[in-house]
Amino acid sequence: MTWVSLVSATTTSPQLARALGWTLRPLLSWGVPVGAVTTTVSIALRFIPEVIEEFDRIRLAQIARGARFDDRRVSRRLRSYAAVLVPLVASLFGRSDQLAEAMRDRGFTGGGTLMSPPRLEARDLMVMLTSVAVPVLVVLM
Numbered sequence: 450m451t452w453v454s455l456v457s458a459t460t461t462s463p464q465l466a467r468a469l470g471w472t473l474r475p476l477l478s479w480g481v482p483v484g485a486v487t488t489t490v491s492i493a494l495r496f497i498p499e500v501i502e503e504f505d506r507i508r509l510a511q512i513a514r515g516a517r518f519d520d521r522r523v524s525r526r527l528r529s530y531a532a533v534l535v536p537l538v539a540s541l542f543g544r545s546d547q548l549a550e551a552m553r554d555r556g557f558t559g560g561g562t563l564m565s566p567p568r569l570e571a572r573d574l575m576v577m578l579t580s581v582a583v584p585v586l587v588v589l590m
Contacts, residue, residue, distance in 0.1 A: 503537060507536050
């Protein structure tokens, strides 16, 4: 979990998508649409905070209507969360339609614009070396 926190604190979504595209680049020779994959990952990463906010908003609305998320009975808690997930999924379908229309209107064709190789900086090399050195030192000691 610490490494995930470190990566998410130091790397933006477009940088992660570019790195993924650069890593998956050999799959282009097999016909894998790497550009579309990296764009999808970038969009998914971009919308995670908005989905969390929407989930919280719907959950609070359900609490105001009497839903019990802290009930001891699992079946009742599951029903409460189902009352959140149904409107959340409907909202996500609406957002995806809006996003698809916006991408179509802007002429998105699925081509990869995120395929430039990432530049490694000194801190990137330090993180990579540390992530290799720490487990080696733990095993050796």
